[in-house]
Amino acid sequence: MISNPSDKYRPFVPFAREFSERTWPSKRISHPPIWMSTDLRDGNQSLIEPMSVERKLRFFEQLVKIGFKEIEVGFPSASQTDFDFVRKLVDENRIPDDVTIIVLTQSREDLIRRTVESAAGAKKAIVHLYNACAPAFRKIVFNMSQDEVKQIALDGTRLVKEFTNQHPETSWRYEYSPEVFSTTEPEFALDVCNAVTAAWQPTPESKIIFNLPATIEATTPNLYADQIEWMHNNLQQRDCIVLSVHPHNDRGTAVAAAEFAVMAGADRIEGCLFGNGERTGNVDLVTLALNLYTQGIHPGLDFSDIDEVRRCVEYCNQLPVHPRHPYAGDLVFTAFSGSHQDAIKKGFAQRQPNTLWEVPYLPIDPADLGRNYDAVIRVNSQSGKGGVSYLLEQEHGLVLPRRLQIEFSRAIQRVTDETGAEVTAAKVFDIFTEEYLDRDQPWKLIRHRITGNPKAGSGQQFSIEVEVEENGQVRHLVGHGDGAISAFVDALDAGVKIMDYHEHAIGTGTDTRAASYVELRVGDSPTGFGVGIHGDIVTASFLAILGAVNRHAVNAPAEALAE
Template identity: 50%
Template sequence: MKSMNFHRYRQFPGINLSDRQWPSKTITKAPIWCSVDLRDGNQALRIPMNLEEKLQMFDLLVEVGFKEIEIGFPSAAQVEYDFARVLIEENRIPEDVTVQVLTQAREHLIRKTYDALEGVHKAIVHFYNSTSTLQRDVVFHMNQEQIKQIAVEGAKLVKSLKEEYGNPGIRFEYSPESFTGTELDYALEVCHAVMDVFEPTPDNKLILNLPATVEMSTANLHADQIEWFCRHIRNRESVLISLHTHNDRGTAVAAAELAVMAGADRVEGTLFGNGERTGNMDIVTMSLNLFSQGVDPKLDFSNINRVRDIYEACTRMNVHQRHPYVGELVYTAFSGSHQDAINKGMKAQETREDNFWDVPYLPIDPQDVGRTYQSIIRINSQSGKGGVAYIMEREFGYKLPKAMHPEFGRIIQQITDQTGDELPPHEIWKAFEQEYLNRTYPYHLRECHIQMNASEEGASDTIVKAVVGINGDVVEFEGKGNGPIDAFVKGFNQYSNVHFSLESYSEHDIDHGSDARAAAYINIRKSSGRSAFGVGVDRNINLASIKAILSALNRLEA
């Protein structure tokens, strides 16, 4: 086997934090959420959103419950600037929502950003400059003091312009971009210098956003970085520590969760993780992770299909079929053992005394996010008998007796083996109908009269007079027994050359009301030893049972 060039890379250094506290913490409340779909997410699109799409996305984010929304980079493009102006001039921003705008710590960009915010009720001016070791060396060719001075001068300008514009609703956020690639003590030094300019207080907090602009380490090391920073930042009560994790290593959600455990107050991210390269932290996943642990996520994803549809329309991106909580297949089981466990779990859930959700393979109830139970179990060649029975009950109301599951399961297995594809519910029903309900040869019930007699002693007998088609001929017979089924079997065995006995019987209503139909399931065994189930449906349960007997006989003759 060829060896990959792993020696070209070095391990991310650990953090000197031997007494770390975050591993023993749990998340008991949602962080402050900030959506960056309209800025970071939009910048990553092959075709950026136009003004109408931006407005539709903004309305969706408000509907979901975001109270802080980064609406763009007004100094970067005209559509970004125009979008901010439309939101403000048309009064589209709810009073409880704060918009956020991003700008580099450069004077002309900051000034244009303020122009875009003129007349806004509440806003966060988010300015940044890169502080990482690598970018200082290869991009800016500046030393630590020079980079820090960029941050300080930017802070002074955004503060002075707030006073110049006379808008008390402006707040500030600073990001030492590529925080995770910056020496911790130097990142702290730069943030302290920025704090010296703003002089934040517990009533007027500064947001310090610590972006993992490129995810460079395991999630636990990122948590160590955040805990170290939270411990060492001065006037901790006067700052909000914000996260902005990216997904280069595929662990952005985990990194954000552990970093919240490490002390962070706020999380920036996007719907479904849209963003540059491998994307931003997926707020849908993280918030529903909290939801699954009994924590109020403070965001409403109870109609997740609508959120997905608008997202896909606005971004022209597709949500993966296996996306947590949202993908088409995430609440679906094809495996027979999984289907059996889900089927049993769903039935047990209906009788639980407490209100807690506890079903195998389903971490949350799909209905809590607006999904249905219709596609929980889907049938292919890997599926089992329990899954087929689940579909018949959930989709069509037929509660097949357990002893019948293997028989019908084998019938469906033969079909899926031949097609090699998934078998949708309507095809399962078609196979059931053809196999059990539509067989009329060689036996077919043409007419049946049932007479029940009761004696004074309490004993009773039943007489069945039936007209049955047998191999195209019409046969009339009469039978007497202790009930309609017994009478029909005795009469049929007496007047035909077919002899069989009943092995099992079950029945249930399919519909509700006075004209409800009943389904009967009867397993019969012929004298030869062969046995089969039959199914009958009729508004009269006795007739349904007799039809089920003939169904089974027809299947044995097939």
């Protein structure tokens, strides 16, 4: 770092004169904005390995399940994979009638034509056209004047109207983004948008969308809100416009910028689940939505099973969600400080049903997100438990997944609460063995046999024959699936859904064994873990599944009684 950064950097000033007409600081958000997910476009193009069609489809279905009504599904002119994915959604009728897909394009005739072709036939679609308008881009990237840049926007708008008119079977809308709005002169951004409005001729019944992105977050959130309010006040035909924002997170303040922008007049927010996107990411729609929820405003999005949403996003993006991520991280409802634990414990003790939520240190009830208090919130003394995971790894080579660490801490807690004594490394392993490794009732694995391609042409790759002992009786089971684990679960026919899976080797050479950790759900019960250790990794995974099912069989009656 240089000693005087002002020699190299200067503060961004959005207005040539002071903007004194602002009214947004006294406003309050009273209803949710229109949500637009760009996970499948902006989020996807920022991944180390872009999503396959299978991953994109799984993500799309999750977004629909959450409740998104506007989903940007790709950049079809830039990628054959994206084009094929959009066509798959349309041709296979996978888009619900109340969902509008968005396709992005640059302002070139061949690209616009292909973009329209990708979405033609959908019931509802938005063509999203953009071109960069900021001074640095005009000067450095394109070497164009303001008039030339504005003409690109107008030519693209005309072509979008021409090509969409050729496909009247689809209800088309138009979205325009003066890209890098965050560092564009407001007067020029306004001039371009007003010209586009005149060219498109929207109506109050069929509004145009103007998206004003903080493509590069360049200043504090309050100044971005000033920019939005100025545009909100000065756009022509404002009643024919949906004003949208697309904040990036370069300065780490995208959430605040989005909330301020809504206070300043924005109607719509574009972003990604958990904030994925270029550089430091797009604005985090999960955080924004749940921020509203904690203020008593339903966001119109359903995150009642936040762990399922997180697992889907982690699988599709192949990126982890940080354990301290707001609302969704593994540790966000975990208190390690004794004083925090005491306050939380007292909050729960005093809480009455159907009253306002007032538990210290917890801004939201974890149960509203599908979290279990016992598994996630640790409110008692941590004495004797802090080194549990370390002891298991150092002494026995067991590397427990984070959620299993939290679950196992309950078993340790029961012992420390009962004895008040220090738990040694040997005792920790004894408790772990009793809780997980010795769980062979009511189901006990005797042997199994796996074969491949059991039914040609069915899409299934594995068939399994399993011999188990159930409550002392030997049973022979048969199952099929696209993998050994799915075939085994099919054979059990016990309503099992695998939620997470981890494995690793213990030891080296001829003494190597495999450890498998399976998190599963039986029916609608809370998730639970099973652990299997064996010389064969497949057998270890089967032992882990049976261990989790057996733990559920033992715990389910107690849970039902408690209810």
